[in-house]
Amino acid sequence: MLAALSNLISVTFRNFSAKLAACTNHRQSLLTVSLLPSMIHASRLTKTYGDPVSGVKAIDGLNLKIESGQRVALLGRSGSGKTTLLNILAGLDRPTSGELIAAGKSLFELSPAEIAHYRMTCVGVVFQSFQLIAHRTAMQNVELPLILAGMNAANRKQRVNECLERVGIDHRRTHTPTQMSGGEQQRVAIARAITAKPPLLLADEPTGNLDSQTADKVTQLILDVVAENNSTLVLITHDRELADTCATRTIHMQDGRLISDEVNVEARS
Ligand SMILES: Nc1ncnc2c1ncn2[C@@H]1O[C@H](COP(=O)(O)OP(=O)(O)O)[C@@H](O)[C@H]1O
Numbered sequence: 001m002l003a004a005l006s007n008l009i010s011v012t013f014r015n016f017s018a019k020l021a022a023c024t025n026h027r028q029s030l031l032t033v034s035l036l037p038s039m040i041h042a043s044r045l046t047k048t049y050g051d052p053v054s055g056v057k058a059i060d061g062l063n064l065k066i067e068s069g070q071r072v073a074l075l076g077r078s079g080s081g082k083t084t085l086l087n088i089l090a091g092l093d094r095p096t097s098g099e100l101i102a103a104g105k106s107l108f109e110l111s112p113a114e115i116a117h118y119r120m121t122c123v124g125v126v127f128q129s130f131q132l133i134a135h136r137t138a139m140q141n142v143e144l145p146l147i148l149a150g151m152n153a154a155n156r157k158q159r160v161n162e163c164l165e166r167v168g169i170d171h172r173r174t175h176t177p178t179q180m181s182g183g184e185q186q187r188v189a190i191a192r193a194i195t196a197k198p199p200l201l202l203a204d205e206p207t208g209n210l211d212s213q214t215a216d217k218v219t220q221l222i223l224d225v226v227a228e229n230n231s232t233l234v235l236i237t238h239d240r241e242l243a244d245t246c247a248t249r250t251i252h253m254q255d256g257r258l259i260s261d262e263v264n265v266e267a268r269s
């Protein structure tokens with residue numbers, strides 16, 4: 001029993017190390033793995049839009065730790081700060097104050113080029129409105145992050161094919177977004193998000209624009225790719241049932257703060 005447990009811990013730790021090594025330089029990853037096994041560690045995070053005194057406090061002194069491999073559902077009413085938090089975790093937006101360590105990196109101490117590298121190698125983001133480039137084909141949309149990452153043409157082609165096949169949208173590879181259904185567009189967006197097998201996948205109401213049957217399939221696809229890549233998932237949703245069935249942890253936000261944080265023992269694997 002003890003040996004099995006020790007083996008499990010060692011495998012989990014090795015998986016985490018591999019992910020972290022992929023997105024940090026070697027020396028840094030060895031150091032951070034030994035000191036900090038969390039995927040996300042946010043401390044006293046604030047984000048105020050507009051005037052520092054009279055502006056909107058979207059995030060208000062938020063503390064949050066997410067361990068590697070957790071699947072976190074983030075719930076809360078409209079305007080509670082969920083998207084703002086997700087954008088900060090993605091490195092797409094900066095907090096007004098506070099600290100954020102993500103995948104072993106103190107994110108807002110990094111240079112713009114280093115943050116861009118974090119976004120390319122450590123994070124995949126899936127949006128409610130897909131955010132595909134309108135005049136580009138499915139293939140070209142998925143290829144874009146690989147071009148930005150400097151991958152050569154032959155490797156890009158292979159990875160794009162793998163990702164399109166993985167999400168079951170290979171037959172729409174030359175279609176532009178307007179020539180695809182919502183579910184198909186979201187599959188392309190998921191393919192784009194997983195090109196780097198990111199250790200952190202962030203999804204902002206990814207099924208909000210889909211009918212319920214398509215939503216179920218897209219949700220299952222997200223869970224499958226998260227499992228395959230050993231990713232940590234943060235999923236914003238309005239759907240309490242979805243949170244209970246898919247997430248290992250459910251967090252509620254209100255007025256830019258966390259108001260509850262529960263472990264889901266019955267989450268499906
Ligand atoms: N770019 C912005 N400029 C000003 N206020 C914003 C901006 N983005 C969001 N907000 C405000 O910040 C608060 C949190 O928004 P948001 O993070 O989008 O919440 P949620 O995703 O939970 O609906 C809201 O009051 C919203 O109006």
Ligand SMILES: [Mg+2]
Pocket residue numbers: 082083084
């Ligand atoms: Mg939102």
